[in-house]
Amino acid sequence: xxxxxxxxxxxxxxxxxxxxxxxxxxxxxxxxxxxxxxxxxxxxxxxxxxxxxxxxxxxxxxxxxxxxxxxxxxxxxxxxxxxxxxxxxxxxxxxxxxxxxxxxxxxxxxxxxxxxxxxxxxxxxxxxxxxxxxxxxxxxxxxxxxxxxxxxxxxxxxxxxxxxxxxxxxxxxxxxxxxxxxxxxxxxxxxxxxxxxxxxxxxxxxxxxxxxxxxxxxxxxxxxxxxxxxxxxxxxxxxxxxxxxxxxxxxxxxxxxxxxxxxxxxxxxxxxxxxxxxxxxxxxxxxxxxxxxxxxxxxxxxxxxxxxxxxxxxxxxxxxxxxxxxxxxxxxxxxxxxxxxxxxxxxxxxxxx
Amino acid sequence: xxxxxxxxxxxxxxxxxxxxxxxxxxxxxxxxxxxxxxxxxxxxxxxxxxxxxxxxxxxxxxxxxxxxxxxxxxxxxxxxxxxxxxxxxxxxxxxxxxxxxxxxxxxxxxxxxxxxxxxxxxxxxxxxxxxxxxxxxxxxxxxxxxxxxxxxxxxxxxxxxxxxxxxxxxxxxxxxxxxxxxxxxxxxxxxxxxxxxxxxxxxxxxxxxxxxxxxxxxxxxxxxxxxxxxxxxxxxxxxxxxxxxxxxxxxxxxxxxxxxxxxxxxxxxxxxxxxxxxxxxxxxxxxxxxxxxxxxxxxxxxxxxxxxxxxxxxxxxxxxxxxxxxxxxxxxxxxxxxxxxxxxxxxxxxxxx
DNA sequence: ACGCTCTCTGAGAACGCTCTCAGACGGTAT
DNA sequence: ATACCGTCTGAGAGCGTTCTCAGAGAGCGT
Numbered sequence: 001x002x003x004x005x006x007x008x009x010x011x012x013x014x015x016x017x018x019x020x021x022x023x024x025x026x027x028x029x030x031x032x033x034x035x036x037x038x039x040x041x042x043x044x045x046x047x048x049x050x051x052x053x054x055x056x057x058x059x060x061x062x063x064x065x066x067x068x069x070x071x072x073x074x075x076x077x078x079x080x081x082x083x084x085x086x087x088x089x090x091x092x093x094x095x096x097x098x099x100x101x102x103x104x105x106x107x108x109x110x111x112x113x114x115x116x117x118x119x120x121x122x123x124x125x126x127x128x129x130x131x132x133x134x135x136x137x138x139x140x141x142x143x144x145x146x147x148x149x150x151x152x153x154x155x156x157x158x159x160x161x162x163x164x165x166x167x168x169x170x171x172x173x174x175x176x177x178x179x180x181x182x183x184x185x186x187x188x189x190x191x192x193x194x195x196x197x198x199x200x201x202x203x204x205x206x207x208x209x210x211x212x213x214x215x216x217x218x219x220x221x222x223x224x225x226x227x228x229x230x231x232x233x234x235x236x237x238x239x240x241x242x243x244x245x246x247x248x249x250x251x252x253x254x255x256x257x258x259x260x261x262x263x264x265x266x267x268x269x270x271x272x273x274x275x276x277x278x279x280x281x282x283x284x285x286x287x288x289x290x291x292x293x294x295x296x297x298x299x300x301x302x303x304x305x306x307x308x309x310x311x312x313x314x315x316x317x318x319x320x321x322x323x324x325x326x327x328x329x330x331x332x333x334x335x336x337x338x339x340x341x342x343x344x345x346x347x348x349x350x351x352x353x
Numbered sequence: 354x355x356x357x358x359x360x361x362x363x364x365x366x367x368x369x370x371x372x373x374x375x376x377x378x379x380x381x382x383x384x385x386x387x388x389x390x391x392x393x394x395x396x397x398x399x400x401x402x403x404x405x406x407x408x409x410x411x412x413x414x415x416x417x418x419x420x421x422x423x424x425x426x427x428x429x430x431x432x433x434x435x436x437x438x439x440x441x442x443x444x445x446x447x448x449x450x451x452x453x454x455x456x457x458x459x460x461x462x463x464x465x466x467x468x469x470x471x472x473x474x475x476x477x478x479x480x481x482x483x484x485x486x487x488x489x490x491x492x493x494x495x496x497x498x499x500x501x502x503x504x505x506x507x508x509x510x511x512x513x514x515x516x517x518x519x520x521x522x523x524x525x526x527x528x529x530x531x532x533x534x535x536x537x538x539x540x541x542x543x544x545x546x547x548x549x550x551x552x553x554x555x556x557x558x559x560x561x562x563x564x565x566x567x568x569x570x571x572x573x574x575x576x577x578x579x580x581x582x583x584x585x586x587x588x589x590x591x592x593x594x595x596x597x598x599x600x601x602x603x604x605x606x607x608x609x610x611x612x613x614x615x616x617x618x619x620x621x622x623x624x625x626x627x628x629x630x631x632x633x634x635x636x637x638x639x640x641x642x643x644x645x646x647x648x649x650x651x652x653x654x655x656x657x658x659x660x661x662x663x664x665x666x667x668x669x670x671x672x673x674x675x676x677x678x679x680x681x682x683x684x685x686x687x688x689x690x691x692x693x694x695x696x697x698x699x700x701x702x703x704x705x706x
Numbered sequence: 707a708c709g710c711t712c713t714c715t716g717a718g719a720a721c722g723c724t725c726t727c728a729g730a731c732g733g734t735a736t
Numbered sequence: 737a738t739a740c741c742g743t744c745t746g747a748g749a750g751c752g753t754t755c756t757c758a759g760a761g762a763g764c765g766t
Contacts, residue, residue, distance in 0.1 A: 014486075016752055027716040032754060040714055062485035064752025067420045067721050074465070090443030101468035105477065110487070112427070113466040115454035124458065132415035133367075134463070272651070298625070369722055380746040385724060393744055417722025420751050 015058045024052040076112045076135040091293045099312020137323045161319035174318040176333045183304045183337040184217025187288045194346045196258035200233040202247040204262035214262045244269030264289035264296045282346030302345035306337045368411045377405040429465045429488040452665020490676045514672035527671040529686045536657045536690040537570025540641045547699045549611035553586040555600040557615035567615045597622030617642035617649045635699030655698035659690045
């Protein structure tokens, strides 16, 4: 049985290409060819080498391969400080990561998670990991609009992909996005159809592109519906439930009859505020959120569903395609959203379609 | 401005030790010594070399170093399939990861996340990542008691640490744990002190050591309190809120006046069931959970708080100590928990201390 | 028999670092 | 002067792969 010990004693016992080559009576190069499934190896030798490999229980050492090929088959996933420290939304990011993991596993890549708990972590990431070519590419998620990393990464020519629209850098970067603008419009128009006319909005963080786009969608929908825009109907939130809770209290004074919240967390906060104050939902005020968290179903929240897992998987494929030279231009993917009608919007369920 | 392109063109322009050595008029070895802050370099050369490095903007290439040293400064964090596919608890794991990240960053390690979405992923992990020595050590979290990985990992002599008590392997493995058994007893005795005598328990998954220990604590507390054990007071759950919801409905038939849930998720499910049935909390039934999720505060849930972030950080330090040969035996850390009294247990807040 | 192509194989360089070893040098004790 | 020791430095091997290149052999048409 094993005991604990520092791993100094590992090197000795491991097999390498040479060992296999010797045992099989061929050269290192041939063994390498067999392992990598290259052409120009006779079926006979291939089989023989494979048997020897099997027999001796050999697996190629990635470290050697990494040095030789310059590729690590590792992608980096950067979680910005804001997300790492705010524990409010515990659904979005893990789900996204699962999507990334699925795609990465499938294509034989591993995922290096870089959680930035402090700003020194950010610098360290840049210095230690990126410049040293430990990763074949980088995935950026939920970053702020003016993230100073973006130009630096672009400058290093390291493959890069994002899960939001990178805005000014859009033409240089692969990204996956959902139509935040259109989805917000769908939400507003749905509320309008339920007879609501005094529709408020609690925005997301407005240094985040998603938050901005959803606000724009809100405004655009009002315009198309011929409803004048009232600034007192719009409260700036930050995606955290507390800001929904506070925002709702303020909006009540403006006598809104419906509120579109830029995400479900805030919508849940708003619902809590209304509940505490005895305001009926959807009787007095209708609520629509964005994200479709699992909790939202339990809370009967009408919301915009977005395919988070798919987002993670897709963006990973974009990145890997670039790393492997399959794609050469910046590619953009727009994923669909749809309105999930539950009870908080005042529409009966049968109205769904 | 950068354009997208496959990263074939990287190799050419990168500096290496040789370049610096040539420029500084010294040997590769000396530059290496300077970089690694080794002794036996004159202050004059050290400064000069450092200047050249600075001037040319050189950073050592990790790939070469990895091959030479056999160490990657990467630790693997394995997320078992059960956790990856169940999205119910979205707090525990991200928080744990943050703790791991903090400790790892601090000690200059990176974190390779291996999310197992399918059982082929598990095998792939073993074959591709572990046997190939891509990681200096492995962190196992929330694994089932009979995880077949454990003996395999032990057999490979790869440094290993766990965030639960590994039970039969305990004497071979570093781990961090909380006193689940004692904490459960605290919960039960607290309910007893509030006058409850018909105390039920919704267990966690019973293939998980935490779930088992909490059940044992429940039984032990009853015994010490002289309360006979009724099997109809115990419902087997699986840590998911739905099982708390269902379990509560069953327990109602047994006319319990209090329920200890093995985690907060299930406690929240139970609360929901009670709410729907019009049962008053804590009037008719008192509830105590385990974990102290952020949501629990909002729901006034009395619960056992455990230091999840610290757990992650501590277990990482244990692992890194072993990797670096600082520790040589299996070390165990037991972290404290405490009861957080809110409203669902029926105790007034002022009773807290 | 000759040249040609195509398949197969091995030798050896390359990747970029660390680490061991030997030797140079200066200072001190004998 | 000699021996010795501690400090500093460089040459070169080694880590385990991949990849290029050259060459051997087989098959085929002329």
